[in-house]
Amino acid sequence: MGEETNVFYRNPFADYPMVARGEGIYLVDTKGKRYMDACGGAVVSSIGHSVREVVEALKTQLDSCEFAHTSQFTNRPQEALAGLLAELAPGGLNHAYFVSGGSEAVESAIKMARAYWVQMGRPEKWMVIGREQSYHGNTLGALAAGGNPWRRAIYEPMLYQRPRVAPCYCYRCPFKKDPAHCAIECADDLERAILEVGPEKISAFIAEPVVGATAGALVPHDGYFRRIREICDRYDVLLIADEVMTGMGRTGKWFAMRHWGVVPDMLCVAKGLAAGYVPIGATLVHDRIVDTFTNRRNVFQHGHTYMGHPLAAAAGVAVINYIKEHNLVDKSAKMGEELLRRLHEHLDDHPHVGDIRGKGLFAGVEFVADRATREPFEPELGFKQLVGEAAFKLGLIIYPMAGTIDGRRGDHVLIAPPFIITKAQIGRLVELLHKAIDKAC
Ligand code: PLP
Numbered sequence: 001m002g003e004e005t006n007v008f009y010r011n012p013f014a015d016y017p018m019v020a021r022g023e024g025i026y027l028v029d030t031k032g033k034r035y036m037d038a039c040g041g042a043v044v045s046s047i048g049h050s051v052r053e054v055v056e057a058l059k060t061q062l063d064s065c066e067f068a069h070t071s072q073f074t075n076r077p078q079e080a081l082a083g084l085l086a087e088l089a090p091g092g093l094n095h096a097y098f099v100s101g102g103s104e105a106v107e108s109a110i111k112m113a114r115a116y117w118v119q120m121g122r123p124e125k126w127m128v129i130g131r132e133q134s135y136h137g138n139t140l141g142a143l144a145a146g147g148n149p150w151r152r153a154i155y156e157p158m159l160y161q162r163p164r165v166a167p168c169y170c171y172r173c174p175f176k177k178d179p180a181h182c183a184i185e186c187a188d189d190l191e192r193a194i195l196e197v198g199p200e201k202i203s204a205f206i207a208e209p210v211v212g213a214t215a216g217a218l219v220p221h222d223g224y225f226r227r228i229r230e231i232c233d234r235y236d237v238l239l240i241a242d243e244v245m246t247g248m249g250r251t252g253k254w255f256a257m258r259h260w261g262v263v264p265d266m267l268c269v270a271k272g273l274a275a276g277y278v279p280i281g282a283t284l285v286h287d288r289i290v291d292t293f294t295n296r297r298n299v300f301q302h303g304h305t306y307m308g309h310p311l312a313a314a315a316g317v318a319v320i321n322y323i324k325e326h327n328l329v330d331k332s333a334k335m336g337e338e339l340l341r342r343l344h345e346h347l348d349d350h351p352h353v354g355d356i357r358g359k360g361l362f363a364g365v366e367f368v369a370d371r372a373t374r375e376p377f378e379p380e381l382g383f384k385q386l387v388g389e390a391a392f393k394l395g396l397i398i399y400p401m402a403g404t405i406d407g408r409r410g411d412h413v414l415i416a417p418p419f420i421i422t423k424a425q426i427g428r429l430v431e432l433l434h435k436a437i438d439k440a441c
Helices: 052-064 076-088 102-119 140-145 149-158 185-197 224-234 287-295 310-325 328-347 383-393 423-440
Strands: 019-023 026-029 034-037 095-099 127-131 202-207 238-242 266-269 281-285 353-358 363-367 399-401 412-415
Touching (some): 034 423, 052 310, 095 102, 102 238, 102 266, 185 202, 185 224, 202 224, 328 353, 328 363, 383 399, 383 412, 383 423
Parallel strands (some): 127 202, 202 238, 238 266
Antiparallel strands (some): 019 026, 266 281, 363 412, 399 412
8 A cells, every 4th residue: 555554454564455345255455456255354254245135234223223232221133143043053052142253252151161160169160171273362361272372472471371182183183193094082182181180170172163263174073073072071071162263154054063963062153143244253152051140140240342232233133144045054065065176176286285175165275395295384485375465466365374283384275255156256266276376386
């Protein structure tokens, strides 16, 4: 832009184009350049940009009430959205605690787990176990639960040191197992950590069903979450599914945990919940946890000014209705298969593509310097950034990941286009991605 600015940008050295408008799966800048939004920003835009029905729903809500504090009123949109979520969520997750984004949803879950154990007469249970190669948000509690060394580094002294367990990362199995002979040792690693610390101290285990921001769509072994659920039950540890990226249809089901029939105690959603139209997040909570509070006539001591915001909730309702009316969860599943098929067709033989993986319209590509040894590129090269920048110039937006491999920064990109993408557009997306990778080499 090259002009004076008062904005403290994410990256003050980047030259951001000015966005002018959104049109379906495209964003257009003020110079008229069109970009295919193949990652929905950061896996946010699930139904595409400028959907008329959502815009109209927001106008209608603004005409009646823009805000009423939830310590004084409830409002129709939040009641309606909570009802819709209870219908869609796995059994028992019948209550929604609304917040303004993913980090807040995770913070709420972590604190709710602690508050639950206090009610249960076990106040020594406070610690949350997370995994390596995970991201749960940037606020201090969520950051402490996550396992992304790069994001944690300078805040490390401010983070409670929580135990972390092995990720379910089949391409680079932490137990050096061939996927064909997998005994899901990564799930058993949770039991090891619980016993090491003492189950009496652990309140919850948190995991992304399909890892997004640190590793580019790591899909777990089919039996992984069933075993995790068993271990959590054995040691009275709550299971928190962080579906901030994977929820609301992204992986081809309304919630990724539905792929394995596992019901967590809490489930965090954000991003796709209102698909970017207004910021919102929610912690979906199991009946038995809510009952623990209500039976004792206790409140959950937490809260944010903007929780249950009528405009955000109205956006959530309109987005869910749009997804239902256009059958977009099935589309995410079908187009996801097409996306993976095309990625394999174009990139399987590429000398610097090590792995292609994903579920639904949530795909990851991992780059390597050497395919045979799976050796990553030197981190200083910033290969994924080079791919991301080349793609952006070509008019394709993908999401380079700040992942870590063996303590070094690795190279992954995430591809997560809106569910309305067509087969022809997927073809174009993959062609442009291929070109971008070649330009970065
Ligand atoms: N949890 C997961 C799995 C995420 O991917 C993210 C963001 O990328 C968050 C939490 C944090 O969400 P937010 O950026 O809305 O605070």
